[in-house]
Amino acid sequence: MSSKSDFNCSVLIPDGEHALLFQVVSCLSACKNVSIHVLSNKKNVPISYSRHLKSFNIIKTTSPKEWLHEIDNYVLQNQIDIILPIQEKSIEKLIKHRTQLKASHTLVPFPSLENYKTAIDKANLATHLTKFSINCPKTIVVVPGDNYPEINQLGYPIIAKPSRSIDGYGIKVLSNKDDTHRFLKSFSSTYVLQEFIEGYDIDCSVLCKDGVVLLHIIQKGILFENRKFAPAIGLQFLQEEKLLEIVRALMTSLKWTGVAHIDLRYDKKTKVFKVIEVNGRFWGSMEGALAAGYNFPYLYCLLAKNIPFKVSTYKKIKHYNIKGLVKLINQKPSILFNWSFLRKHTTLCYIFKDPLPTIARFIKRTRVILRRR
Structure with missing residues (x-):
């Protein structure tokens, strides 16, 4: 990989409470011409002790409008060149409200809000994959309160996943009809049920x-x-x-x-x-x-x-x-x-x-x- 090594820039990460921040900082700090600034809504974040950060600041916000205002102020005061969010909630929020951000010209580029929501939601993605004939497991989207006679078409075992989750949390394996019956009586949010792929x-x-x-x-x-x-x-x-x-x-x-x-x-x-x-x-x-x-x-x-x-x-x-x-x-x-x-x-x-x-x-x-x- 090669690029312009003389490109000097200041990067603001506005969601510094995320666990992936250490790796993002490790990568950015490999380029000596990058200065890294972080905003976080949490105090005791381990990365705040990093020697690679030019600044780390705590912001307390209760609404997207206040959060965007804090970002705008920080960009102006510190002459930030690039805003680089690292977690899905923040990215979705910035795509949705970018017209309210005065410093929107410093944001890294994103897809449209519609396509972003399609990609990160497993239920929406399953529908999209089928529509565009892209290889995917047999999938059924389930919502609390409905009946799902077509579940038997998946065979067993069935992999049940929350529509929005990370790192494998919330995933359940349904080994038989009894497991499936108990699951359908107890789950409380949108799930996708998928065939198990050997x-x-x-x-x-x-x-x-x-x-x-x-x-x-x-x-x-x-x-x-x-x-x-x-x-x-x-x-x-x-x-x-x-x-x-x-x-x-x-x-x-x-x-x-x-x-x-x-x-x-x-x-x-x-x-x-x-x-x-x-x-x-x-x-x-x-x-x-x-x-x-x-x-x-x-x-x-x-x-x-x-x-x-x-x-x-x-x-x-x-x-x-x-x-x-x-x-x-x-x-x-x-x-x-x-x-x-x-x-x-x-x-x-x-x-x-x-x-x-x-x-x-x-x-x-x-x-x-x-x-x-």
Whole structure:
């Protein structure tokens, strides 16, 4: 990857309470010409201790109007070049209310509000995928109070997912009719019920403009937590042209602009990749993508300023987050002495460069555990 290295900019992240902030900061701080500012509605955010931040400020708002006003004031006072939100709620809010933001010209580009809502809602996405004949699992959308005789068409087991959720939370496996009956009597929000696909998960992260995929990276999980449906803690980056064809068709159909992370599953029976869901935000493996050669947050900023960049092929490396590293050490303690591996294939180098946020996060987590006990 190559771009104009003399591009100096100040970036404001207006939703600094999000857990992905550390990775976004790690990526942006890899470019010395970027100054990073953060606004947050929470006080005790570990990233506030980062040496990479030029400023970190707390804002207390009760409405979108007040939030936008705080952003406008901060942009004006600190000569901000780019506003870069990182979580879906904030992105949706900024798309919806951007005409009320005086500094809207500094926002990174987004898709339309309609297409954004379609992508990030599993129920809406299922309808969209069917409409555009894009590979996806058999899906039924269920709403509390209705009858669903067609559920039997899915077979068992059935995967039940909240229409809006992250990191696998709220997902249930319905193994038989009794499970399904109990679920339909107890659920309280919109869910999607999907056929279980025998195969494996595989993901694709993209940066797009007007439906065209400018940049992509494909990854497959190779190490996992004990919790079902949790994100992988170890990844293998790879190439898969047939998967990319499906992702391109999806992004074109959504006329997507900006970043997205698409979850897919390979169906061993039909031998095709199927779209499971779309995350319309940054994702949890950005540091891995950076190690493989792609700095998605920085390139998103270049796109916002219409600065061209060239893309080279990314490295097909393995990469492990901190949970993955701990699991590897438990399996093979000698890895601790392999600095070359730790530097190239784990998040440890990013922690060493900016240790205080991780220390603060550990202390905060320890306090929570002690209180529970």
